[in-house]
Structure formats: C-alpha cells, structure tokens
Amino acid sequence: MPHNSSDTATSHRIKPSHITLTFIASVVVSAQSTVNAAMNKITLDPLVTALTVFITGLIITAAMTAAKPEIRKAFLSVPSLMRSGQLKWWHLLGGFTGAIFVAVQSGLVSVTGVAVFTVSVVAGQTAGALLVDKYGIGPAGKQAITLGRVGSSILGVIGVVIAVTGGDAKHQIAIGGVIACFAIGFQVCVQPALNGQIAQKSGEAIAATLVNFIAGLGLVAVIFLGTQLINPAQFAWPPAPWQNPAVWLGGPFSVFFVLTAARMASTLGVFIFTLTSVLGQLSGAILMDVLFPTSATNLSLRLLLGVTVTGAAVVMASLTSKPSK
Numbered sequence: 001m002p003h004n005s006s007d008t009a010t011s012h013r014i015k016p017s018h019i020t021l022t023f024i025a026s027v028v029v030s031a032q033s034t035v036n037a038a039m040n041k042i043t044l045d046p047l048v049t050a051l052t053v054f055i056t057g058l059i060i061t062a063a064m065t066a067a068k069p070e071i072r073k074a075f076l077s078v079p080s081l082m083r084s085g086q087l088k089w090w091h092l093l094g095g096f097t098g099a100i101f102v103a104v105q106s107g108l109v110s111v112t113g114v115a116v117f118t119v120s121v122v123a124g125q126t127a128g129a130l131l132v133d134k135y136g137i138g139p140a141g142k143q144a145i146t147l148g149r150v151g152s153s154i155l156g157v158i159g160v161v162i163a164v165t166g167g168d169a170k171h172q173i174a175i176g177g178v179i180a181c182f183a184i185g186f187q188v189c190v191q192p193a194l195n196g197q198i199a200q201k202s203g204e205a206i207a208a209t210l211v212n213f214i215a216g217l218g219l220v221a222v223i224f225l226g227t228q229l230i231n232p233a234q235f236a237w238p239p240a241p242w243q244n245p246a247v248w249l250g251g252p253f254s255v256f257f258v259l260t261a262a263r264m265a266s267t268l269g270v271f272i273f274t275l276t277s278v279l280g281q282l283s284g285a286i287l288m289d290v291l292f293p294t295s296a297t298n299l300s301l302r303l304l305l306g307v308t309v310t311g312a313a314v315v316m317a318s319l320t321s322k323p324s325k
Helices: 005-011 016-043 046-067 069-076 078-083 089-112 114-134 147-164 175-188 190-202 205-230 250-268 270-291 301-320
Strands: none
Touching: 016 046, 016 089, 016 114, 016 250, 016 270, 046 069, 046 089, 046 205, 046 250, 069 078, 069 205, 078 089, 078 190, 089 114, 089 175, 089 190, 089 205, 089 250, 114 147, 114 175, 114 190, 114 270, 114 301, 147 270, 147 301, 175 190, 190 205, 190 250, 190 270, 205 250, 250 270, 270 301
C-alpha cells in the first residue's frame, strides 16, 4: 500500500542496522568504480560502460518487481501518485543523476585514482546534502543547516584539498578532474532524495529503484545515440556476461546501492545517509587502490591524511546532527 506523510514520523528513528547497511552499500560503490573502469578499458567509451550498468540494473530490478505482486502494484501506482500530486514529475529523475555519475565515473577514475576520485566526490556529496535537507527535497522533510553541519562540510572540503595537493612530479593530480569529481558528487546526492520520495509514497523501495534505472537508461541511451550521430566515436561492445562476469558487476552493485539509498533516505535523512555513505566510500576506495591500483594511484601520506580529515568531518557531523522529528 502507498504510504502517506503521516508514516514518516515513525521512520525517522535511526537504527544501527540502517547505518551498517548504508556503510556496506557504500563500500560496494567504491568497488563499482574499479569494475566500471575495467569495463571502460574494454568498451573504450564511458557511455557504453554506463549502458551496460543500466541495462543490467534494469533487468535485475524488473525481475524483482515481476516476482512479487505487491511490488508490481507499487510500481503501477506511480502514475496515480503523480496525478494526485503526491509525487512530482521531477521525483522520477533520480536516475538522471546516477546516469551522469556512472558515465563519467569510469573515465575519471583512470585519471585521479579511486581514492582521490572518492574523496572529491564525497566532499561534493556532503556539501550538496546540506541543501537537499535544507529545502526538503528528500522524504525526511526539511532539516536546518546548523553550525555543526556547516563546519563538518568545510572540514570535509579541507580534507579534499589536503588529499589532492602537493603531489610530486610523477604523481601530479589533475585538478580539473578533482573539480569535476566534486561537481558530480554535488549533484548525485539528489538521487537518494528523489528515489526516497518514490519509495515512501509507493511503499516499495524496489519500485523506486526500477523507476531510477528506467530514467537513467533512457538518458544514457539518448546521449549515446546523439553523440554517435553528431560525432561518431570508436567503441567496442563488452564481452558476454558468462565470458567475463567480473566486469558486469557494476550493474548489481548499482542496484544494491540505489535500493539501499531509496530505503534509507527517509529513515536517516539525506545528510546523515550521505555522511554514513562517505565513510563507506572512503574505506572502500583505499581498499580498491591497494588491491587494484591504476596508473594514477598514489597512496601518499598526504592522501591518507586528507582521508582522515574527511573522516573526522563525518564523525563531527554525525555527532551534531539529529534526525528530524
């Protein structure tokens, strides 16, 4: 059954299990960066890589939706929720931000390395999440911008500056790439807010996740076809999933994260969800750079210090933030 706004009062109690699940899903997102970078080496085109992620994600979520009548009912209720005004048309665009993220992710990781990519993205996410909660875009409603939240965001940006400056001549970090990563993080924090609205109103996070992948695949397909018509570029189709299953994990990883985000946005609020996600992404990024280094990987003391400062910003914000009543 669709949920109304009165249900949100009980959903704002933060549970340790929700924090843990968000953390795990965010570690997986860092692994997705490595997987998508590997796929990008095969396809030679970030848009083709993004297509593989969204096609796989759409197949998975469509199968999950078809498997249960209550999920099908929730998904089919979306048009009526829009007609009644409970959902706005722009609530359906969460997949757009994810599509942009995936499309540029694989290319930027090869330039910055997973750790710098992630630190820059999460700084953008933290700053953007303040505005998302401030204006009540997410299902948890409006939440004030407190001094603690502002201070933690500034500290997070300082952590990024420490992490991405001062490299030696061999490991100079592309500042333009860092700025692009920050911008991507700033816009992608809207995704859990919009998907969370659909999940809350329809009553099913899987239905919201399916809407996300439909919108995301549509945007990527239009951009890909447009670029090929205007300025055709060489690309290669990926191998079949059974030939190289590892490079196809980007889709399942994305489903896990988007589904978790849609469920947790109303419980944690976008800001606290983002901060918890930051910890998971930072932890996963360091792990990925250790296990699967790229030519841009540079796990210097400065980078580790920057990650530590950013982690301290997360702790600070967590201690000074409260769920809405």
